[in-house]
Structure formats: C-alpha cells, structure tokens
Amino acid sequence: MSRRQLLKVEGLSLRFGGLQVLDDLSLTVREGRIVGLIGPNGAGKTSCFNCLTGIYRPQGGRVFFDGKDVSHLPTHRRARRGIARTWQNLGVIDALTVTENVMLAQHQRAGYSALAGMLGLAGTWHRERELRRDAAEIIEYFGLEDVADERAGELPYGVRKTCDMAMALATDPKMLMLDEPASGLSPEEALALGTTLRELRDRLRLTILMIEHHVPLVADVCDYVYVLNFGRLLTEGEPEAIQRHPEVIAAYLGGAAEPGAGSDGGTVPVAAADGPPDWPLVPEGPHSDGRPDGTA
Numbered sequence: 001m002s003r004r005q006l007l008k009v010e011g012l013s014l015r016f017g018g019l020q021v022l023d024d025l026s027l028t029v030r031e032g033r034i035v036g037l038i039g040p041n042g043a044g045k046t047s048c049f050n051c052l053t054g055i056y057r058p059q060g061g062r063v064f065f066d067g068k069d070v071s072h073l074p075t076h077r078r079a080r081r082g083i084a085r086t087w088q089n090l091g092v093i094d095a096l097t098v099t100e101n102v103m104l105a106q107h108q109r110a111g112y113s114a115l116a117g118m119l120g121l122a123g124t125w126h127r128e129r130e131l132r133r134d135a136a137e138i139i140e141y142f143g144l145e146d147v148a149d150e151r152a153g154e155l156p157y158g159v160r161k162t163c164d165m166a167m168a169l170a171t172d173p174k175m176l177m178l179d180e181p182a183s184g185l186s187p188e189e190a191l192a193l194g195t196t197l198r199e200l201r202d203r204l205r206l207t208i209l210m211i212e213h214h215v216p217l218v219a220d221v222c223d224y225v226y227v228l229n230f231g232r233l234l235t236e237g238e239p240e241a242i243q244r245h246p247e248v249i250a251a252y253l254g255g256a257a258e259p260g261a262g263s264d265g266g267t268v269p270v271a272a273a274d275g276p277p278d279w280p281l282v283p284e285g286p287h288s289d290g291r292p293d294g295t296a
C-alpha cells in the first residue's frame with residue numbers, strides 16, 4: 001500500500017530578475033519517508049526550501065501540505081501546520097543556552113510569546129513548566145543534556161547543529177526540512193546523525209526532506225532522492241539508482257548536464273569503463289556564506 005503524500009509541489013517556478021532559479025519543479029514527499037534533495041552548488045535547493053516554507057514567493061506553482069493548498073500562507077502559518085526547518089547557517093541564538101533555544105522554538109505552539117513565558121505572566125506558569133519538561137526530553141533525546149545550560153555560542157559547531165535540529169523538533173512538526181545537516185560535522189558525527197535521522201523516521205514516524213551534499217549519508221538514510229540541476233529536476237529515484245545515473249555524475253563533475261541534455265541527448269557519461277567514479281559530491285572550497293565545507 002502506498003503511503004499518503006504529505007507534501008506535494010506542483011510546477012514551482014522562481015525567478016530573480018533574469019535568473020531562472022526554479023523551473024517547473026514538481027516533487028512529492030510521502031509520509032514517514034526520508035527524501036533527499038541534492039544537486040550541485042547553485043542548483044536551487046535552498047531556494048526550493050525557501051519557497052516551501054513561504055520565505056520566497058515563487059512566480060508559479062503550488063504547494064500542498066497535508067492535503068491543503070498552503071501556497072498563499074505566510075511562513076508562520078505553514079510552520080503551525082507542521083513544517084519545520086533547520087538552516088545552513090544555524091537557527092540557534094548564540095546568547096541563549098541550549099534549553100532556552102529549545103524553549104524558544106517550543107513557543108511556536110505554546111499559544112503565548114516566549115517573552116510572556118520568561119516573565120511568568122498570568123496563565124503561562126503551568127504551561128511553561130510543561131514546556132520545560134518537554135524541552136528536557138528533547139534535549140536528552142539528542143544527547144545534549146550535558147550542555148543544556150551552556151550558551152549555544154560557546155559550543156562546537158557540531159553540537160550547535162544538533163541544537164538546531166532539537167529546536168526544529170521542539171515545534172512538534174509533521175515534516176522536518178533539514179538544510180545540509182551534515183555540513184561541518186566530523187565523519188563520526190555524520191554517522192551518528194544518520195542513526196538519529198532513521199530513529200526520527202522509524203520511532204517518531206517523522207517525515208524528513210533534506211538537502212545534503214554528504215553522499216554516504218544520503219545513500220544511507222534516504223528512501224528517495226530528487227536531483228536538481230539549474231533549477232530543474234534532473235532525475236529522481238532510490239539512492240542506489242541515483243548514484244549510478246550518468247547525468248547526475250556529469251552534473252556533479254561539472255560535465256555537460258545542461259537542462260534537457262539527457263544521456264540520449266548528447267551528455268557524455270563520466271563513468272569510466274571500469275564503472276562510475278566514487279561520488280565526489282562534496283563541494284570543493286568554502287561556501288560563499290562562510291560556513292564550513294561539507295565533510296567527506
């Protein structure tokens with residue numbers, strides 16, 4: 001029996017001036033699946049996330065979430081419907097402790113502002129205690145209890161990333177959108193992340209859509225993968241098939257994968273006679289926004 005579609009994107013088109021960032025992009029995320037969104041730098045992955053969360057207003061296309069058209073909803077109303085995301089550059093507030101960051105995220109569903117909660121205003125006390133208990137559970141779930149009272153800004157990058165994910169989970173989402181969760185992590189941390197993601201899917205039945213350059217992680221955890229190139233869908237499928245797809249390899253190696261240039265349309269497959277190369281899909285050089293490189 002096929003699973004329910006939680007997210008359905010139809011014909012998304014986004015332009016900035018003369019730049020076509022997304023071009024008639026359609027994709028589906030089924031409930032309880034981990035779906036990867038991959039593609040070379042500048043392919044339009046983060047822009048796609050920004051359209052799904054309502055930060056960018058695409059010129060064309062529709063977004064359906066949980067059976068409803070959310071295309072015209074602002075970001076906070078999409079979040080209330082159960083879409084949570086993490087950020088490439090971290091959504092944590094450095095000056096707050098890990099617990100405070102998680103509680104801040106929880107206030108999205110608390111029914112009053114974080115400030116009212118911190119000030120202990122009338123009616124918030126009981127709920128605030130519940131939130132603190134929930135926050136402690138989430139913090140423990142992510143193994144952050146030893147640093148719960150430390151300021152996020154003083155913690156190593158990998159720990160702050162985990163905090164960012166704990167914050168996204170604290171909003172009690174139906175779908176978690178992760179933007180490069182493995183970037184800047186050590187190989188061991190990336191491995192542990194894979195275990196956490198599978199657990200979130202298998203134990204909490206969470207649906208996950210993630211942008212990721214770290215191919216071992218994508219191959220390890222994703223049930224299905226969409227590949228973007230020049231804002232268009234290059235191909236889609238299970239990770240195993242995607243890894244061997246000549247156009248995908250060509251696109252990542254800076255080959256001839258212009259839109260429409262399929263394997264039967266003139267693209268020279270990069271795969272050598274002795275099989276496809278290892279995936280060199282971690283982008284080289286620092287990212288333009290200064291975040292660390294992906295981890296090989």
Ligand SMILES: Nc1ncnc2c1ncn2[C@@H]1O[C@H](COP(=O)(O)OP(=O)(O)OP(=O)(O)O)[C@@H](O)[C@H]1O
Binds near residue numbers: 016019040041046
């Ligand atoms: N607000 C914006 N204004 C103008 N151009 C933008 C804007 N946001 C994104 N772009 C452009 O859209 C294109 C796609 O960018 P995007 O960040 O979505 O790619 P990406 O696949 O996420 O890349 P990366 O893997 O490097 O993060 C790029 O050419 C980028 O410069």
